[in-house]
Amino acid sequence: MQKRVAITGMGVISSLGDSPATLHSSLCNGKTSIYQFDESHLNGSGGKGSGRIAAFRAQSYLRGKNLRPLDRTGQLVVAGAGLALEDSGWTPEHLAEYPVGLVLGTMFGSLHTIAKFDRHALEQGPGCASPMDFANTVINAAAGQTAIWHNLRGINSTISSGSASGLAALGYAMDLIRFAGQTAVLAGGADEFCFESFCGFEHAGMLHSSGSLELPVPFHASRTGFALGEAVGLLMLEEWETAMARGAHILAEIRGHGSAYDSSRQDRGMAVRSIVRAMADALNDAGMSPREVTCISASANGSVREDQDEAVAIQSLFNGSSQSIPITAIKSMIGETLGASGSLQAIDLVETMRSSVLPGILGLGQKDPLLPELNFCCEQQEINQCHGLVNSIGLDGNVYSLVISRGPGKT
Amino acid sequence: MDVEAIRAKVKESIFKVTGIEAATISDSAVYVAELGLDSLSILEIAVSVEEQFKFHASDEELSAIRTVDDTVELVRRRICAAVA
Amino acid sequence: MSAKPTVVVTGIGMVTSIGAGRHEFWNALLAGTCGFAPVKSFDTSAYSVHLGAEIQNFKAEDYVRTLDVNSIGRSSQLAIAAARLALADASLDLTEIDLEHAGVCGGTTSGEPQFIERFDDHYVHDELRKVGREFITGYPCHVVPCHVAMELGFSGEAMMIPTACAAGNYAIAHASDLLRARKASVMLAGGADSFSRITYTGFARLGAIAPEVCQPFDRNRKGMVPGEGAAMLLLELKDHAIARGARIYCEVAGYGLSCDAHHMTAAHPQGEGAARAIRMALDQSGIAPEEVDYISAHGTGTLTNDRLETIAVKNTFKKQAYKIPISSIKSMLGHTMGAASAIEAAVCALAITEGHIPPTVNWKEQDPECDLDYVPNVARKHNVRIAMNNAYAFGGNNSSLIFRARAV
Numbered sequence: 001m002q003k004r005v006a007i008t009g010m011g012v013i014s015s016l017g018d019s020p021a022t023l024h025s026s027l028c029n030g031k032t033s034i035y036q037f038d039e040s041h042l043n044g045s046g047g048k049g050s051g052r053i054a055a056f057r058a059q060s061y062l063r064g065k066n067l068r069p070l071d072r073t074g075q076l077v078v079a080g081a082g083l084a085l086e087d088s089g090w091t092p093e094h095l096a097e098y099p100v101g102l103v104l105g106t107m108f109g110s111l112h113t114i115a116k117f118d119r120h121a122l123e124q125g126p127g128c129a130s131p132m133d134f135a136n137t138v139i140n141a142a143a144g145q146t147a148i149w150h151n152l153r154g155i156n157s158t159i160s161s162g163s164a165s166g167l168a169a170l171g172y173a174m175d176l177i178r179f180a181g182q183t184a185v186l187a188g189g190a191d192e193f194c195f196e197s198f199c200g201f202e203h204a205g206m207l208h209s210s211g212s213l214e215l216p217v218p219f220h221a222s223r224t225g226f227a228l229g230e231a232v233g234l235l236m237l238e239e240w241e242t243a244m245a246r247g248a249h250i251l252a253e254i255r256g257h258g259s260a261y262d263s264s265r266q267d268r269g270m271a272v273r274s275i276v277r278a279m280a281d282a283l284n285d286a287g288m289s290p291r292e293v294t295c296i297s298a299s300a301n302g303s304v305r306e307d308q309d310e311a312v313a314i315q316s317l318f319n320g321s322s323q324s325i326p327i328t329a330i331k332s333m334i335g336e337t338l339g340a341s342g343s344l345q346a347i348d349l350v351e352t353m354r355s356s357v358l359p360g361i362l363g364l365g366q367k368d369p370l371l372p373e374l375n376f377c378c379e380q381q382e383i384n385q386c387h388g389l390v391n392s393i394g395l396d397g398n399v400y401s402l403v404i405s406r407g408p409g410k411t
Numbered sequence: 412m413d414v415e416a417i418r419a420k421v422k423e424s425i426f427k428v429t430g431i432e433a434a435t436i437s438d439s440a441v442y443v444a445e446l447g448l449d450s451l452s453i454l455e456i457a458v459s460v461e462e463q464f465k466f467h468a469s470d471e472e473l474s475a476i477r478t479v480d481d482t483v484e485l486v487r488r489r490i491c492a493a494v495a
Numbered sequence: 496m497s498a499k500p501t502v503v504v505t506g507i508g509m510v511t512s513i514g515a516g517r518h519e520f521w522n523a524l525l526a527g528t529c530g531f532a533p534v535k536s537f538d539t540s541a542y543s544v545h546l547g548a549e550i551q552n553f554k555a556e557d558y559v560r561t562l563d564v565n566s567i568g569r570s571s572q573l574a575i576a577a578a579r580l581a582l583a584d585a586s587l588d589l590t591e592i593d594l595e596h597a598g599v600c601g602g603t604t605s606g607e608p609q610f611i612e613r614f615d616d617h618y619v620h621d622e623l624r625k626v627g628r629e630f631i632t633g634y635p636c637h638v639v640p641c642h643v644a645m646e647l648g649f650s651g652e653a654m655m656i657p658t659a660c661a662a663g664n665y666a667i668a669h670a671s672d673l674l675r676a677r678k679a680s681v682m683l684a685g686g687a688d689s690f691s692r693i694t695y696t697g698f699a700r701l702g703a704i705a706p707e708v709c710q711p712f713d714r715n716r717k718g719m720v721p722g723e724g725a726a727m728l729l730l731e732l733k734d735h736a737i738a739r740g741a742r743i744y745c746e747v748a749g750y751g752l753s754c755d756a757h758h759m760t761a762a763h764p765q766g767e768g769a770a771r772a773i774r775m776a777l778d779q780s781g782i783a784p785e786e787v788d789y790i791s792a793h794g795t796g797t798l799t800n801d802r803l804e805t806i807a808v809k810n811t812f813k814k815q816a817y818k819i820p821i822s823s824i825k826s827m828l829g830h831t832m833g834a835a836s837a838i839e840a841a842v843c844a845l846a847i848t849e850g851h852i853p854p855t856v857n858w859k860e861q862d863p864e865c866d867l868d869y870v871p872n873v874a875r876k877h878n879v880r881i882a883m884n885n886a887y888a889f890g891g892n893n894s895s896l897i898f899r900a901r902a903v
Contacts, residue, residue: 066430069451069759099753099771107635109657111611118615118693126542126696127467131454132428134697135759135889138604139636139657144890147756153768156754156892157665160606160637160655168654172669179499179672180779196614197631204628260595261653263644274650277595281678396632396641398653449758454701470543470702 003178004240007407008248009088010347011080013061014231015053016334018083023334023344024351027359028380032333034215034227051229051335052193062149069132070145073110073192077142078149080232084186085150088236089248092151101154101182102143103173104234105165105189106339109139109158112194142190155182160339161259162394164299165189166233167342167402171257173237183239188343193230197338201228206395208302216302217363218329219311219376226301229335233343235350252350255387255403256285262397268309274399275313279389282401288387290318293325293403295358295385297345299393301331306393308371315372326377328352332362342392346404349388353406358383417464417486421479424459428452440479460486466493502671503901504744505736506585506729507841508577511828512548512722516580521845525874527856529827531708531720537692544704548722548829549690561646568607568633569689571642573725573834578643578683581727585741587681589647598651598679599640600670602662602686603833604888605694606636606655612692639687643727651679660793660830661886662686663726663837664894668750670730680735685837687725694832695721701760703797709830710857711794711823712801712865719795722829726837728844744844748782748881748899751775755891761799766807768893769885773811776883776895784812787819787897788879789852791839792869793887794823795830800887805865808885820877822855822870836886836894843882843898852877 012018015033016026026033033051058067061079070078081102090100113136121129135141140158147156155176161168166189173187191197201207208216208225216227243250258281262274283290296314300307318325330348331337337344352358360379367376390402422433429452442448448456457473460482466489476482508516512530513523533539534547555564555572558579564572578599582589610633617625632638637655644653652673656665663686670684688694698704698721705718736743753775755768762769777784793804809816824842825831831838846852851874858871884896 068428068430068455102754107637109636114693115611115615115618117697118612119619121693121696122615122619124462126699128458128462129696129700130458131451131697131700131760134700135451137693137697138659138889139606140659140888140890140892141759144754144759144892147754147891148758151756153754153756153771155752156658156756156890157752158657160635160657161653162635162637162641165637172654175672175676179676196611199623199626200614200631200634203626204631206631259652259654261598261641261644261650263594263648263650263653265645270650277650394637396635396638397645398637398641449761451758451760458700473702 005174005177005254006238006240006243006250007235007252007254007350008238008243008250009084009236010350011084011087012233012344012347013076013080014334014344015051015229020347020351024348024355027330027333027348028357030360030362032215032362034335050193051227053230071110071113071136073190074136074142074145076192076232077104077146077190080190080234081146081150081186084234084236095151099153101156101176101185102147102152103157103159103169103185103187104143105159105169107160107162107165107191108197110136110141111196112192113137115196161398162396163336163338163341164392164394164398164400165339167390167392167400170254170343170346170402171259171400174254174257177237177239183242185237186234187237188234189339190232191230191338191340193228198228215363218300218302218332218361219307219367219371220364221368223302223304223307226303226331227335229337231337231340231344233340233347235343235346250407252353252407253405255288255405256282257402258282258285259400265397271309272313272316275310275393276317278399278401279317282403286403288403292387293389295383295388296325296327297349297388297390298327298329299391300329301336310391310393311371311374314374324375326358326375326381326383328359328377329361330359342390342400345390346402349390349404353385356382356384412490414483414487418483420463421460421482424456424463427459428455436479438479441477464490499675501733502674502730502747503733503736504728504747504844505731505741506581506587507844508580508584509726509838509841510550510553510573510576511724511838512550513827517584524824524827524853525851527827527854529856530722531829536690542699544699544706546705546720547690548720550723559646562642567642568609570603570607570687571639573689574601574639574643574687575646577685577725577727578647581683581729585729587729593680594648595650596680597649598673598682599643599649599653600666600682600684601640601655602666602837603636603639603655603657604659604688605691606639606657607634608691608693610634643683658892659888660832661836661888661892661894662833663835663840664884664886664896667728667747667840667896671747674730674732681729681731683727684730685727686833688723688832688834690723705796708857709796709826711796711826711855712862712869713858714860714862716796716798716801718797720829722831724828724831724834724838726834726841728841743901745847745901746899748897749776749780751779751895753893755893757891760889762803762887766803766810768891769804769807769887770810772893772895776897780897782881782897785815787881787883789846789877789882790819790821791843791884792821792823793885794825794855796825802864805867808867816867820852820868820870822853824853826856836884840884840896843884846879846882847898847900850876850878852879
C-alpha cells in the first residue's frame with residue numbers, strides 16, 4: 001500500500017507576515033504588500049511595484065550565533081526552517097537523533113551574492129574576493145547553510161524549475177517519502193528580492209506597469225505583468241504512520257503531484273495542454289477525479305499569457321464543474337515570489353482548510369472577458385474545503401500541480 | 412604603524428567576520444581552538460586584513476596562520492617589506 | 496532485494512575536454528589523456544594560478560538543430576550536445592516514444608554563469624541599459640534542462656537539481672525514481688557546467704587550484720583544476736528497453752544521499768556523511784560491500800577531499816576497501832563541476848560493459864593517508880559487475896550511485 005504524506009508544520013516569512021495564520025489573515029483581509037519600489041537608479045524605468053519584505057531582521061529569528069556566513073537568501077531560509085521545525089515539534093534533541101531531510105526550491109539561489117562576489121573581484125582584483133561569499137554563490141548554498149544551522153543530516157537537495165521551484169520541491173520531497181524510504185523532509189521554496197533579478201525581469205518587459213491598473217491583478221483585462229516579491233515557505237512533510245507514532249499534529253495531507261513541460265514555447269495549445277496534463281496527473285496521482293476538487297489556488301500573477309493559459313486549462317479539465325470551483329490567486333496581494341510561490345500557496349491552502357475562509361483575488365472586480373467563465377473569487381468567502389489544487393506555472397514552460405486534502409480534525 | 416595599531420585593526424577584521432568583540436580576543440588567541448572559527452572564517456579574516464593593509468598574502472603564508480599573533484606578524488612583516 | 500521496476504542505462508553522451516561522444520571519450524580516458532591548458536576564456540593574469548580544463552573547439556551548431564544556437568548559453572549547448580549524443584548512442588527514435596512522458600533532469604553548479612558575468616560587466620561600466628531580455632531567458636539555471644527539452648520536444652518533467660559538484664548523481668537518482676514510479680517512460684539525466692570566471696575566482700581564492708597538474712590522492716597533490724563539460728545518460732525501465740530492442744549498458748541499482756550539516760566548503764572530518772550515503776546506496780541496492788568491484792571517486796585532488804574520501808571508503812568497506820580499485824578521472828578532466836558525477840556515472844556504465852577501468856593519472860608518490868588502490872597511471876582490465884560512483888559538494892551534499900551489470 002502506498003505511503004501517505006502528512007504536513008505536520010509550516011514556516012513562512014513573507015511581506016504579509018511571518019506565520020501561516022498572519023499571512024492567511026492578511027490575504028483574507030485583502031492586504032497588499034506590493035508597494036512602489038524606488039528603482040530610479042536603474043536607468044529610468046518607473047512605476048513598478050515590488051513585494052520586498054521591507055522589515056526583515058534576521059536577528060529576530062536567529063539568535064546567539066554569528067550571521068556573517070549567511071546572506072539574505074540564507075537568512076530567510078534558515079529563519080523559515082526554524083519556524084517550520086518549531087511548528088512541527090522537531091526539537092534540536094530530536095534532530096540530533098534523527099536525520100531529517102531538506103528539499104529547497106529556488107529560481108536564483110543567492111543571485112545578489114553571486115553578482116556581488118563577481119563585481120568585487122572585477123573591481124578590486126581576484127585577490128580581494130570573499131571566501132565566505134564564494135561559499136554562498138552555489139545555488140544549493142542556502143540549503144547547505146540551513147542544514148548546518150539546524151542539524152538536518154538527511155537527504156538535502158535543491159530544485160530549480162524556475163518560478164515553479166517551490167511546488168516542484170514539494171513533489172520531489174513527497175516522492176522521497178513515498179518511494180525512497182524517507183520519513184521526515186522539510187520542503188518548500190525561497191527566493192530573495194534583489195535588484196539584479198528585478199532589473200532582469202524589468203528589462204524583459206515582464207513586470208506590471210501601472211497604467212489603468214495600479215497593482216497587478218491576476219485575470220484582469222488590463223493586466224500587464226507581475227510584481228516581484230520575495231519569501232520563504234517551508235512545510236514539514238512526514239510519512240503518515242511515523243508522524244502519528246510520534247504524536248505529531250497533522251495539519252493536512254499531500255495527496256498527489258503532477259508535472260509537465262511545454263516544450264513548444266510558441267504553441268498556446270500546447271501550453272494549455274501542459275497545464276491540463278500537470279493537473280490531471282496530480283489528481284490521478286492522488287487517486288481523485290476533478291469533481292472532488294473543492295478549491296483551486298491559481299498560479300496567476302498578472303502575466304498576460306500565463307494567466308489566460310491557466311484559466312483555459314482549468315476550464316478544459318474541470319469542464320462541467322469548473323464554474324463552481326472557487327479559484328483564488330494570492331499573488332494578487334503578495335506578488336510573484338518565484339521559488340517560494342508554490343509553497344506559499346500550499347501553506348495558505350492549508351490555512352484556508354483550517355479556517356474555512358478562502359482569500360479573494362484583490363482588485364479583480366471583473367475578469368478579463370477573453371477568459372472562460374470560471375468562479376474567480378473577488379472577495380474572501382466562507383468555504384467548506386476538503387481537497388484543494390495548487391498550481392505553479394513557470395515563466396519558462398514548467399508546470400507543477402499539487403493536491404492537498406484537509407487533515408484529520410479541524411482546529 | 413606600531414604593532415598595537417596593527418593588532419587593533421586585525422581585531423576589527425575579526426569582529427567584522429565573526430561578531431566577536433575585540434575586547435574579548437586575547438592577543439595570542441588560537442583561531443580554531445579558542446575562538447571556535449572554521450577554515451572559511453579564518454580565510455575571510457585574512458582577506459579583510461589584506462584589504463585593510465593593501466597587500467596580498469601568498470597561499471603558503473595564509474595556510475600558516477593559526478593565531479591572532481600570526482596575522483599581526485604577517486602584516487608587520489609585509490608593512491616593513493613595503494617600506495624597505 | 497527490492498521488487499521495484501528496474502531502471503537501465505541505454506545511451507551515453509558526453510562532451511569533455513578530452514573528447515566528445517562515447518568512443519572518443521572512452522579511448523582518450525583509457526589512454527590517460529589530460530585536458531589541462533592555460534585558461535583562455537578570460538584573463539587570468541591577475542590570478543596566481545592559470546590552469547584550466549576548458550573544452551577547445553566546441554561547435555554547438557553541430558548539435559543544436561531546433562533552437563537558435565545564439566540564443567542559448569554554453570551550458571545549454573553542451574547539455575544539448577550530450578543529449579543528442581546519448582540519443583544517438585541509444586538508437587532512440589523520437590517518433591516512436593511518448594514525448595509527453597519523456598523528461599529531462601539536469602545537474603549543475605553554476606547554470607549559465609556567462610550571463611551574470613556579462614550583467615556584472617555592464618554594471619561596473621555603468622551600462623545596465625545594455626542588459627536585455629536575454630538575461631532572464633538565458634541565465635536562471637533551470638533553463639539548461641528546459642533547453643534540452645525544447646530542442647528534443649520532450650514534454651514530461653524538465654527539472655534542474657543544482658546540487659553543485661554532486662548534481663549529476665542527484666539528477667540520475669531523481670530520474671530513476673520517476674521511471675520506477677512510472678511517471679516517465681524515458682529520461683535524460685546528467686549534468687552540465689561551462690567554464691566560469693566566478694567559479695575560478697572562488698576556488699583560486701580558497702587556494703584550491705593546482706598550479707601545474709591535478710594529481711588526486713598523490714602525496715604532493717596541490718589542488719583541483721576547474722573544468723567544464725556535460726554528460727547525459729538515457730534511462731528507461733528495463734521492459735521498455737527490451738521491447739524496443741535497445742542495447743542495455745547496465746542497471747541503476749540504487750542511490751544514497753546525505754548531508755554533513757557540518758561546513759559549507761569542507762567535508763566532515765570523519766567522512767561521516769559520505770559514509771552514510773555509501774551505506775544508504777548499498778542498502779537501497781541490496782548489495783553487500785564486498786560485491787563492489789570498482790569505485791569512481793570524487794577525487795578532486797585537494798588535500799582535504801582526497802584524505803576524507805579515503806577515510807569514508809575505509810569506514811564503510813573496512814578491510815575490503817584495500818581490494819576495491821578506486822580511480823579519479825578528475826586527474827584527466829579536471830573538475831567539471833555539475834557535470835562531473837554525470838560523466839563519472841557514464842564511466843561506471845562503460846567500466847561494466849567494457850571490463851576496463853580508467854586510471855588516476857599523474858600519480859607519483861603514495862600519501863600514507865591515501866593508501867588504497869587508486870589504479871595509478873595505467874588503465875586496467877577488470878571485471879566489473881558492480882560499480883559505485885561517489886560525489887560530494889559544497890553545502891555538505893553527499894551522493895553515492897550504484898550501477899549493476901544487467902542480470903542475465
